[in-house]
Amino acid sequence: MIEDKNQERTSLSELGEFGLIDHLTKHFEIKQESTIKSIGDDAAVLNFENKNVVVTTDLLVEGVHFDLSYMPLKHLGYKAVMVNLSDVYAMNASATQITVSIAVSNRFSLEALEELYSGIETAARLYNIDVVGGDTTSSNTGLLISVTAFGVLKKDKAVYRSGAKPNDLLVVTGDLGGAYMGLQVLEREKEVYKVNPNNQPDLQPYTYIVERQLKPEARKDIVKLFDHLDIKPTAMIDISDGLSSEILHICKQSNVGCDLYENKIPLDPQVISVCEEFNIDSTTVALNGGEDYELLFTISQDDYPKIKANPNFTVIGFMTEQEKGVHLVTRADTKIALKAQGWKNFNA
Numbered sequence: 001m002i003e004d005k006n007q008e009r010t011s012l013s014e015l016g017e018f019g020l021i022d023h024l025t026k027h028f029e030i031k032q033e034s035t036i037k038s039i040g041d042d043a044a045v046l047n048f049e050n051k052n053v054v055v056t057t058d059l060l061v062e063g064v065h066f067d068l069s070y071m072p073l074k075h076l077g078y079k080a081v082m083v084n085l086s087d088v089y090a091m092n093a094s095a096t097q098i099t100v101s102i103a104v105s106n107r108f109s110l111e112a113l114e115e116l117y118s119g120i121e122t123a124a125r126l127y128n129i130d131v132v133g134g135d136t137t138s139s140n141t142g143l144l145i146s147v148t149a150f151g152v153l154k155k156d157k158a159v160y161r162s163g164a165k166p167n168d169l170l171v172v173t174g175d176l177g178g179a180y181m182g183l184q185v186l187e188r189e190k191e192v193y194k195v196n197p198n199n200q201p202d203l204q205p206y207t208y209i210v211e212r213q214l215k216p217e218a219r220k221d222i223v224k225l226f227d228h229l230d231i232k233p234t235a236m237i238d239i240s241d242g243l244s245s246e247i248l249h250i251c252k253q254s255n256v257g258c259d260l261y262e263n264k265i266p267l268d269p270q271v272i273s274v275c276e277e278f279n280i281d282s283t284t285v286a287l288n289g290g291e292d293y294e295l296l297f298t299i300s301q302d303d304y305p306k307i308k309a310n311p312n313f314t315v316i317g318f319m320t321e322q323e324k325g326v327h328l329v330t331r332a333d334t335k336i337a338l339k340a341q342g343w344k345n346f347n348a
Contacts, residue, residue, distance in 0.1 A: 032130045034047050054088055054158075056149050057148040057149070058087070060076075062144065063141075077121075079216060080100070085123075085127055089223050089238070092223055092236060093158070094153065095149055096150050097130045097131070097149070098150070099134045100145070102116070102143065103144040104144075105140060105142055159232065159235065161249055161254065163298075164254035169300075170315070170317035172294055176265060177292070178270070181285060183291075185203070189201035209270055217293070218293055219294060229307065235298045243288075243296065245340040251326050254298075254319070257319065257323070259320060
């Protein structure tokens with residue numbers, strides 16, 4: 001659950017807002033030359049010289065985006081940063097700074113927030129970004145986290161969703177469906193725990209997919225790899241809402257169609273075996289699961305030799321003329337119109 005009841009518990013009211021900010025941010029180091037002034041003034045001062053700046057923000061709400069009955073606060077802090085960095089890398093940019101704001105109810109102690117910020121600090125250190133500001137306030141409805149990320153890119157390097165052309169190849173990094181199946185395992189174990197609180201879940205057989213859900217990694221390495229391989233994708237997006245949704249975003253923005261090949265979608269063996277255990281179709285999971293935070297992009301066929309033997313990339317389809325539509329080509333070689341059934345924020 002949220003915290004061990006036997007732990008030392010310091011009420012947030014003992015520190016006040018500014019004391020809390022000072023306490024939670026004292027371990028953040030400044031590493032970026034572009035950070036002129038960080039936490040401690042009315043605003044941060046950043047200097048990006050002649051580079052283009054990208055800015056993205058995400059809001060995570062308890063009970064909507066995360067469940068603290070199985071999401072450790074340290075992992076939550078880490079994941080909140082990854083969600084934003086993934087959007088920066090999807091622009092072909094390098095992440096440099098973030099701000100972190102939280103709204104928190106009085107059921108959280110100082111020690112609980114220290115855990116949350118420990119995850120944020122770990123992410124900042126591993127991804128070489130500076131935490132330069134934020135806000136704290138009270139909440140009546142649990143925990144809310146808002147992270148804003150900044151990044152930089154050279155003026156000719158930006159990649160949008162709108163640049164795909166017919167005959168471009170559709171490529172994905174990593175493998176898909178793991179985060180969704182990890183969530184299914186955690187939800188199942190939560191229900192078992194409710195019935196029998198003495199029952200300790202054995203998550204060992206599910207290590208990979210549970211980590212994909214609780215501690216995803218943004219693909220900073222891919223942006224560097226593009227530079228190394230001299231590749232500039234024609235369009236790119238990160239996979240947060242499910243493969244089908246993201247393909248449809250690219251197709252709509254680029255005015256193209258797409259043929260996605262079912263037998264090319266990369267799946268980890270653990271995803272396949274757990275899908276069988278839950279009696280869920282693995283293709284459906286890959287298409288609609290979301291939260292994989294891999295990168296989906298298109299490249300000119302001329303660039304195919306550059307990625308051909310690279311284990312980070314899988315070609316899963318190609319772009320067509322818009323009037324041909326967006327289809328999944330099944331293993332049986334039939335075409336099915338692709339629909340977006342992934343994560344939607346405002347389901348009735």
